[in-house]
Amino acid sequence: MNIANHFSLLFVLLSCVWTHTNARFRIIGGQYINIESSPHTVAIVGNRNYYYCVGSIVNYHSVLTAAHSVKNEILANLKVLAGVSEIRSTFKGEGQRHKVENIHYDPDYDPETLFMDIAVVKVITPFDLNSAVKIIPLCDIPAATDSDMEISGWGGTVINSDICSPLLKSKIVKIADGQQCRDPISNTLLSADYAETIMFAGRSGEGICFGDSGAGGVVNGKLCAVAQGGFEEPDYPDLYTNITNPKVREFITRWM
Template structure:
């Protein structure tokens, strides 16, 4: 009964807030220097985080179907209309690494490490972010930034970088909710945050969950229709962290 009440509360919040740009606020890229916009075939697709000047972490489902030579990473700008400006750092892909255990249905190991052909240059608007090793506790918060859709049920993404604080959900309750509502068994590499659709939108996938200038998680997506919390790949999970650090160094 308590679980159903939580889901209903989330659904009502989503219904009342569905046109409020995911409750996000404009943010200057200097406050989110790790954030990278990922374009495929010259169309904005998702977000990544610079973890060293040669490597960007995102979600596997963002790029796994793309040809590497069609992927472009843009860092250093808040407004994607400036992606061809001198301020923007544009990088092509050298290689993209995926874990062989990636499962699209269970969201297991939904993470990718993108290696760029030329290192990013450190500036006031482009910097790497450190990985966190200890998990966040439920009800603590992290910041998520991206260029996702301005409205739910819309595929028109934002030109301007937006940010939102999301609260960590109880992982077991979240997994139980997904199992009960969608008959979906989420993987052990997942944590949940937010209250469904009011937090993230199309195009925010891959955004880093950040707290105290550390990367804690990578946004997979949400299920706003059912008011379920959004799912994130847990950077503090040993399997995920080891995968990332291995390809950062290779």
């Protein structure tokens, strides 16, 4: 069954239009930050810096993002922008621009249910680490319910709008009780395997929005989750891939 048909699940869009003229479009409830405050965060863009999604640097050649954002894209058209707070900055020679060599997906990835919605993007040239470009370590254990999780990206603030922010922004959200969140849907939509690969945080109207696919969820300085999408249901939390899950972690480790 397609999740969208049952719950009106509004998955974060793969890409969006960004603008200088309307600076209010940002992560819902978030604030603008400099890239030095979230130096693992990168933008994955296409030709002419057309913005697709967010990613996180996990080693010198690897970025974690959401599979649904980059699946079937032409590798030669993709670039990873690192070390920039503003996407247009690379036109001015700021930050780093890396060509993509390959993208790895789990063979069990399902675009309908977003099972294993995780991808490892490999860049050709290594990231040049500095105060604005840093590798983030991965969480070793699941984050506790009610923990603060920070998300950063260039997404929108209004549901059903495709306008994204040219400026980086950030938001602290609370990790939700996964079992409680799964109860309304697990009997008909989620297999046990799928349920263990996801986690929930924030709530509808506060957190990730269009263009924030792939945004890293950071707890105590470590990457614990990758943004998938959000629900239209009132007060229902956003959906993330849980990278501490053994199946997810094995895939990441294999291709990093």
